[in-house]
Structure formats: structure tokens, C-alpha cells
Amino acid sequence: MKIKFKNSIPLDDSTLWSKLKAGDEKAFSLLFEKYYEQLLRYGNSFSSDTEKVQDCIQDVFADVWLYKNTLNENAIVKAYLLSSVRNRLARIQERDHIFRKTTSTDSLDFLFDFSIEHQLIIDESTADKVNLLNKNINLLPSRQKEALYLRYHQGLSVEQIADLLDVNYQSANNLLHRALLHLRKEWNSCIPLLLLLSPSVL
CATH class of the missing domain: 1.10.1740.10 (RNA polymerase sigma factor, region 2, helix turn helix motif)
Structure with missing residues (x-):
């Protein structure tokens, strides 16, 4: 803006x-x-x-x-x-x-509760899956959840996340990768996971 x-x-x-x-x-x-x-x-x-x-x-x-x-x-x-x-x-x-x-x-424990809105939900089955995704995001380790928040809610680059969390680039990238890998295992839908994580719906 x-x-x-x-x-x-x-x-x-x-x-x-x-x-x-x-x-x-x-x-x-x-x-x-x-x-x-x-x-x-x-x-x-x-x-x-x-x-x-x-x-x-x-x-x-x-x-x-x-x-x-x-x-x-x-x-x-x-x-x-x-x-x-x-x-x-x-x-x-x-x-x-x-x-x-x-x-x-x-x-520091990152206590932010993710709640993906239901703009993209078209049926009850998808709603159940989105609710499950919300639950799994909020069960992630604190650092992984914070990395997701900074990347997809605040729009920071991996380099900026690394600086903010005081870790190297690879460590920040690993935090994001592990978080997304875990969520993809739980997510089985035609709606792309990264679209749901984008700032417009968080």
C-alpha cells in the first residue's frame, strides 16, 4: 500500500x-x-x-x-x-x-492463531478440509508458524525472515519447507495450499 x-x-x-x-x-x-x-x-x-x-x-x-x-x-x-x-x-x-x-x-512463543477465511469454500467437504488445515497450521512448532506468518501474511522474503529470526538463509528456508511439507501431507484438495496461505485470505 x-x-x-x-x-x-x-x-x-x-x-x-x-x-x-x-x-x-x-x-x-x-x-x-x-x-x-x-x-x-x-x-x-x-x-x-x-x-x-x-x-x-x-x-x-x-x-x-x-x-x-x-x-x-x-x-x-x-x-x-x-x-x-x-x-x-x-x-x-x-x-x-x-x-x-x-x-x-x-x-519467544509465537501464539498467533491462523484462521483461513472461507471465501474459497464451495461445499461442506472443502469446509471440513479448510478447518483441518487451520488446525494443523496452529499445531506447527512456534518457529515454523512464525515463518509462515512472515512469508505469507506479511509478504517478507526468505532473506528478510532469516534476518528477523536471526538465522541464516538455509535455516529460514528449512523452517518454511518443513511447515509446508507437513501441511501438504494433510491437505488433499484442488485448492492450491499457497493460495489459501496468501495475505488476501489470512
């Missing part, structure tokens, strides 16, 4: 990011408005304390503004913000002793 200033052409993330780095408060506000809800949903996948997640997101954006001069000009904005929220939540949860003490974000 592109946003635009009043009476101007649409601005993509990279343009807004550059303007933010130059001190443009409007660009900063537009990025906040664009990604706040996505970041809130992602943060709530790790913590049910919505107020704490909201504070975390606000802190991330406060840091973005405070340290705007040192930000990477070529950053992938969505991936950067998702990663920043994830890492900050991990530090907060370590501090609060909600999870075992660790300096790694591996301890």
Missing part, C-alpha cells in the same frame, strides 16, 4: 523513510499510521498484554525518530519494524521473567 501527502503523488516506504531520516515529521506519522495495526497484531502474537505491546511499538517509533540520522538508508521498512518490535518484546519479557532468562529471541 502506498500513501500520499495531500495534493501529491503516492509515496512508497523508501521515500517516506528517506523523508523521515531528513526530519520530516509527516513522513514519520504516515509510517506510524501505516504499520501500527500490523505491528500490534504481530506483537500480540507474543504477548496477550496489549498495553505492553502498544508501549513497545511506541518505544520503537520513538527510537526511530531519535536515532533517525543513524538509520540504514536502504532498510526494508516493514521488516525493520517487525524485527524491532520482536526484539524489544523479547528484552521486556526477559526483564519481567515471563520467559526463561535468555539473551536470545528463540525463547
